[in-house]
Amino acid sequence: MTDTGIGARVVRKEDQRFITGAGNYTDDINLPGQTYAYFLRSPHAHAKLGGIDTKRAEAAPGVLGVFTGADLARDGIGGLICGWMIHSKDGSPMNAGPHPALAQEKVRHVGDHVACVVAETAAQARDAAELIDVDYQELPACVNAADAKSDGAALVHDEIAGNTVYEWEIGDADLTDAAFRDAAHVTRLSIVNNRLIPNAIEPRAAIGCYDAAAGAYTLYTTSQNPHVARLVLSAFIGIAPEHKLRVIAPDVGGGFGSKIFIYAEETVCVWASRHIGRPVKWTGERSESFLADAHGRDHVTQAELALDKAGRITGLRVRTIANMGAYLSTFSSSVPTYLYATLLSGQYNIPAIHASVDAVYTHTAPVDAYRGAGRPEACYVVERLVEAAARELKLDPAELRRRNFITEFPHQTPVIMAYDTGDYGASLDKALELADYAGFAKRKAASEKAGKLRGIGFANYIEACGIAPSAAVGSLGAGVGLWESAEVRVNPTGNIEVLTGSHSHGQGHETTFAQLVSDRFGLPIDQIEIVHGDTDKVQFGMGTYGSRSGPVGMSAIARALDKIEAKAKKIAAHALEASQDDIEIRDGTLSVAGTDKSMAFGEVSLAAYVAHNLPEGMEPGLKETSFYDPANFTFPAGCHICEVEIDPETGVSEIVSWVAVDDFGTIINPNIVEGQVHGGIGQGVGQAMLEACHYDPQSGQLVTGSYMDYCMPRAADLPSYKLAFTTTVCPSNPVGMKGCGEAGAIAAPAAFMNAMTDALGTEDVPMPATPQAVWRTLQGAAPAAAAQ
């Protein structure tokens, strides 16, 4: 291993620009002649649009244009799309209501896009928007998912009865019912997986720019997947053909899923730039992020676990209502189905599983993938059930888990997934040791003496990431393939540019991807540049989400490196008059084994480009491409153990210990992987302890619409974490990697809530377990606790 190769703790290459203020985020870009867009948004959850009078706004100082849904329709601009078709259990396709970029006829959630003002300055655009007269005819709203199908519930889309998006199921209902009939014990839980607002710290932004001479558009945007954005804007929304539309996603300040999707704002900015004849820039305000970025989670679930006399799980039955909001966002339909219910087997050998999912429309912001996307919801169901079952059966929760672990691989679950490898016992053992599980009783007693309640909770999570192969996801309804591309360009002087379809918005690809190359050829990492985020530079790519950049993106690079290595060896063998099988590459040198004959990597690349002495029939140059389609998902798994202490007087809880033992397969850079785990846990704890997205159930107003109301985790809310890794190498990709980006967010809510419910002595604690919720629980639980 070089000191910058696989496994090295290399300090990030990209940090220099970020720590000196030289990052280049979308709002930092200013184009000559740039104008500013402001979006007028609906103040109502549900209203018929009578008329929109834009005359006064058009006459306001600095205003260059005011646009409504009618203008988009006149230009034949199509609506926003959902790219994953789900079929209901009766075989019918999902009901996708129309989603115009600017509202037509109706508004369907607070924050829905009504009109766009473009002006010389941002302040002028905002001022003018106040002069638009909209005739809203207010209608009743349906806000909660659990009410969406009830008689008399307001319809989000008039033509879609019962607000039903789809009624979907997976697994064997009869087999599962039989397991419950024969069960020695059944554990039941009602679970609400709370709605979250993603809140990447960089708000979304876009600059549309039309070049009349070329008849082509450029869109700078805060995207996790610029090529997918171009494809959707081109093929479905109809802005321009792909070769006349360039999408650039420069430095992006966090995504967590919310910047995967193709939104109204970038659509309108790029379209309007042709009408204005100048670049049009929009930068979201945080309030707009709250109202109109796609939200996450929002499930209401009834879950049951069947066990036999020996404490072996025999069946799992799950009924979930998933709130999709007012429109189907880009990948929303896949989240509560194939990204959720397929993970319900957890780490356990469960012979029978059945899940049904009813997805419904409500008059709220669209809900789509947010860090973990379906998998945190699945982990929460399984791990809360297992913990509760252990308590009911008076079994040690670690022991009940161990008794049910899958230990033989590959393992086919009853819900599609075929787990390739893992060692769940190893991560549990390591976590028990690091958490000093044996000493917990003593610590609990000490807390009790001090008037505090102490609890411990487990989450033995599994996730599936790097969704693949493309043919399989296509058969499940995906509108795209989920491969990744890479192009490795070795320049004549031996430095290397890697063009990747992955997109980094905090993941450190400029470092880890370069480590892969450095490792292969023994070249200094400064000689390697990673290029991403520009559709004019990178041929195509599927982008970064679902923890796919490592297992899929880096595998594509590895495949392209295979080709580079093979060609370089051929060139060197020819020049050194040796057999290519005898060529070894080490420390940037290609040498003939057992001799002193060698060529520097740069000499080989120069030979490739001057082409004076190449093997017979070989083309000049040293540049290779790979489109890598994985054979299977990867299955990261691990064990998190959380320990909390609660002050019963105030309901305030403190995380006193957090242990995470994860199996991510091959690790390229432990610093970066640990950082991903830290951040994931932070978001997971945010969900479980602090973050509640709340709409008023009558009016549909977003009550938690700012950082004053929506409680983001701060430094003082979170602990320092104790991390360790156990490793089983992923057999299905050339690097042996599994994904690591979402694991923390998947495991953390279950681990935290298992600890809280342990401390409080009741399963009936809602997320987020804020001090108020805990205090209320304690008041309700007090008599029972006293009776014990």
Add this chain to the structure above:
Amino acid sequence: MPTVSMTVNGKSVSGNVEGRTLLVEFLRRNLRLTGTHVGCDTSQCGACVVHLDGKAVKACTTLALQCEGGDVVTIEGLAANGELHPMQQAFRDNHALQCGFCTPGMVMAAVDLVNRNGKLDEATIRAELEGNLCRCTGYHNIVKAIAAGAKAMS
């Protein structure tokens, strides 16, 4: 429009601003110093923290006109003679940033909190970071970096 004059990163600057123009807008739009970021509209996230007359302020809640005659240091002005400030170096060494968007404000707030507190324990660092949000790191490495930066600054 009134004119405002101040020193930014050691240079005298002036510009025409509206009464409502915020310091962060003046820095980003007039001076094209885009290292100072805007992450919220309620003065909560701290991505916009700069130093005004030696103290940390949120540039999103400070009017440009309030800074008349003031001495402003932004993230672009923290490194001296091409050498990173010890706090910048500590953030890099400890992998205390991921997407980098909150980083300028974090670093400026961190320098200020070391200036005010001197020696720092973990609980103090965490409490003092109340005005800065990070969504990527879970704060673990930021807290480590500030402790290391504080040591290097002393």
